[in-house]
Amino acid sequence: MACPLSTTFRVLRRLPPIGPRLRSVALFAMLASSWAGLAVADGQPVHQEVPRHPLELRALVDPAGVLAELPALLKKAELARDYRELALLRVAQANACRVKADWTCQRDAGVQARLAAEAGGLPVLEVRGLIAEARGRISMQDFTRGEHSLGDAERRLAIHPFPEMKADIYLAYSSLSYTLGKHAAAADHAQKGLDALGTVPAPTIRVRLLRNRANALAQLGRRNEAKLLVEKGLELAGPLNDPKLSAELYLEHARIARLEGDTRTATDNGRRILELAQSLRASQLVGLGHEILGLAAQDEGDASLAETELRAAVESFHAQANERDERRVLRSLVAGLLDSPRPPADLPLLTRRLVELETTLDTRDQMLAGDDLDARLKYAQQEFDVQRLQASAALTREREAASAGRQRFAQAIAGMSIGLLVLVGIFFLWQRRLNTRLRQAVTRLSQSEQELSASEGRLRTITDSIPALISRIDKHERYVFMNARAFRVFGTKPEELLGKTILEVRGPEQHALVKPHVEAALRGEAVSFEGFIDLRGQGLHYQSSFVPDRDANGDVQGFFAFTFDITQLKLAEAELDRLARIDSLTGVSNRRDFGDRLHAALARCQREEEGIALLCLDIDKFKDINDGHGHPVGDAVILAFAARLKAVLREDDVVARLGGDEFMVLLENPGPETAGIVAGKIVAAMRDPIQIDDLSLPVSVSIGVAYSAGALPAEQLMSRADAALYAAKSAGRNNWRAAPVEAGA
Structure with a gap:
């Protein structure tokens, strides 16, 4: 950090000629400002209210x-x-x-x-x-x-x-990022706001920053951190007498509680929000409170209470023309009513209102997106005009400086010409000696150039033989060396690319991807990374390493780039991953792949509040086929069984062979009856004998069906399907049985 006093004296030396009294006044004012700056720098800054x-x-x-x-x-x-x-x-x-x-x-x-x-x-x-x-x-x-x-x-x-207002700006940026769905940026801005506050006593801003960071972390799946931040915010908000802020904290606390399955805490927080809303007479908070209570009731399976609370939330949001909140609650309300065994008479009206809101808000969002694009283009044009004017002013200054320099140069030449006439005679006496030395120097220089050329030739031969793209880029991002590999990669001779920038050679898209690594290398950091590029219609996976090029003083003058083609390695890895996830006999999913897809489907159904069905299948008396006809025939039966099974199902349904004659089928978002219909079709499809060469083998199947609305874990769902399978076998095989659907399951 520069010393304020030294800066003051430099400024005084640049002042135009003024009277002694004015110079004294200026000196006194600037010294006072400098000492004030020193006082703040050496001590703690005084908090401004x-x-x-x-x-x-x-x-x-x-x-x-x-x-x-x-x-x-x-x-x-x-x-x-x-x-x-x-x-x-x-x-x-x-x-x-x-x-x-x-x-x-x-x-x-x-x-x-x-x-x-x-x-x-x-x-x-x-x-x-x-x-x-x-x-x-x-x-x-x-x-x-x-x-x-x-x-x-x-x-x-x-x-x-002003630290408190700097924190307030970060708070606004955090809210903007959260609204746009950039939750990591929202959490980062909130933390920057807290850092900007430091020890400044600004409890209201601090609590809002804690609230925003908690909201963002909850969306990122870091619920424990979010919960701690909310509890800390509630503790700090107690003495503030800010009901809306407290209600917002209770709202986030309730959302986290719902994610953790703690409906009691969610319900308690919903009631607190309603109490605060009544004191503020704020209809938005009234709607939010009823929404939390309704969703908590849905989680507990109390459809009647959920409908009452969600209807109250819809009415509240509708009364204040808060269409986005009304749409969100209507989605939950209509979804719950559609699952009801006796839907209410006004369900069509509610559905029509939801469709109207979806259409209106989508149209409005499209218009806002257009307005947003127009505003950005106008802002960019203004920025361009400012830059053009600044460049024009800089060019004018450069021309004036060049003109003044030429004038001074001409005057200097005129003075030097006289002196040169005197020196010519002296130089003439030394001419012969200098010519001799010059010839010797030229000879040595020629030899050095030949040796350098030979060395460069050997280096290029070595680099051209290496199966990698090797290049050197200067600190202005221009290529100054490329080996022969450049022709295979870019389809252009290396010498035609020298002097061009990375942007010109690789294009805007690839330049944007490598720019962070280029900047790191120019800062003196060695970096390695992988990427993918489409070269003339052919995909190429590559691995690049950037190594800084330093001069004798250690200053970075550019960097060396080493790029290797790893396409075959990536393809081999992808093929190995594929082979590790399929059953080698039937080509359907294996146990590992099925487990991954089942967990993913359960998470998706729970998130989207949809159902899922699992069918557990066994070929009846398959051991008799194996024992009586041998394993090759048994394998052929399993292969034919899998083919019939896939023919019955949809493309989106997951078929897996867990081992032997045990198969699993995963149906996403079916009704409870749909799973039974599919099971019946599978049983019917297996009743025709399977023809293996000259053998006609009768084959049947037993199926256990388990259905869940997304609340059951994978192990419990598979256990229910397995139990239903044994019930089907006990009932005489060649049929299917469904596990009972429990409330909340």
Whole structure:
């Protein structure tokens, strides 16, 4: 870090000529600023309080009352041209609108706060207005403009540092990333906000950052960390008297509890949310509370209570025109009613409303995506215009500097010409001696060039014989060497590629993939990585190693790139993986592959709340066939059995041979009756004798069926199917039996 005093004196030396009194004043002011900077650097920075209006804090518990009082106070501040009061009132208005979930109001209040702060020259309040505006836009799905507002806030904050507001910007970025489904980025931004706060006592921002990080980690599957963060947030939120924030924490706590199967905790949190919603008179929280209670009731299998609570949530969201939340709850409600043995009479109306919301919101999202693209293109055009003007100004400065340099050079040449005339005579005396030395030097140089050329030839011969693409790239990402392998890879002679950049040779897509590795190599790091490229219609797997090229001082001047074709190795690995997952006799899945696909299907069905069916099959009296006709005939019977089995099933159904004559069939998203129908078709398909050469062998099958709505683990589901199979065998074989479907299973 540069010393502030030395910087001060450098600035003073560059000042234009001014009077001694003005220079003294400037010196005093700059020294005072430098000593102040030293004091902050050597000690702990003094915490600055964020300017707030009393109504901003009151808005957390009485948003409707604050919104009712604001018009008179705003008019008074406007008449008095009290821009600070006006900006503070607008920020309080944005906060009240946020609690009421009125995002348009929040955005407009943020814009007005920023305009008032600009008029009053209040940079801190200007940043607060930009943050409020950005939050409103993000909640309205206007992501590009929201991101631009946050960028403007960051630029202003760079001039006027303020840790609490820096953390608030990270909080907004975290919310934006979460809304866009970038949960890892959301968690990272929240952590950056917590780091920016450090020891600054800003409990409200800290709790919101903990809430956002917990939300993101829960989506990433790190539920234990998320749960700890929520509990810590609830502990810190206790003294804050912010009901909406507490409700949001209870909401996330309830979601985590549901994921862990703790419906009691989820229900308790749902009731707490409803209590807080009643105190705030916030209809969005009312809907969220009923939604949590309804989903918890669904998890417990209480269809009646689930329907009551979810209907209450739908009505609440519908009343406040919160279509996205209404659509989400309607999906759960309609799904539950469709599974009901006696659907209600208004199910068609609910379904029609859900379809209307899906169509409306999809159309709106498409329009927002178009608007977002237009905004991004306009922003990019503005950035390009700014860069073009900056380049034009730099070119003008360079021309002026070059012109001045040429003038000075001409003057220097005129002066030197006179001196050169004197020196010519002296140089003439030394000419013969210098010529002799020059001839000797030329001879040595020629010999060195010949030796260097021979060495380079040997090096190229060696590199051309290596089965790898070897190249050297300078620090400007330009190729300065390539071996003969380049012709096989790029279809172009190496000498035609020299001087071109990586972007020009490999194209934008491949350049974007290798750019992080290029940057690491130019920083002096040795890197290795694998990739895939389509070369003239042929896929190529490759492995590359980048080794920094340093000069005598240790400075990186570029790097060497060694690239090997590992396509055959990758194909061999893929084939080995495929062979490890199929049954060698029948070509269907083996036990290992079936286990993986069963666990994946159960996870998918549980996530999407769909059903799954498992059929366990045994060929009846197969041991008699093996003992009576030999194992080759037995293998032929198993092969024919598998062929008939696949002919009956859909392409998406999974068929696996676990060993001997034991088969498994996995059906995703069937009804309980569908599995039985499929089992009956399989039994019927096996009743015709199987013809093996001259033998006509009667074959039948026994089947056990187990069905689950996604709540059973794999081992328990297979155990039920196996038990049902034994029931089918006990009933005389050549039939199927289904395990009973238990509630919640």
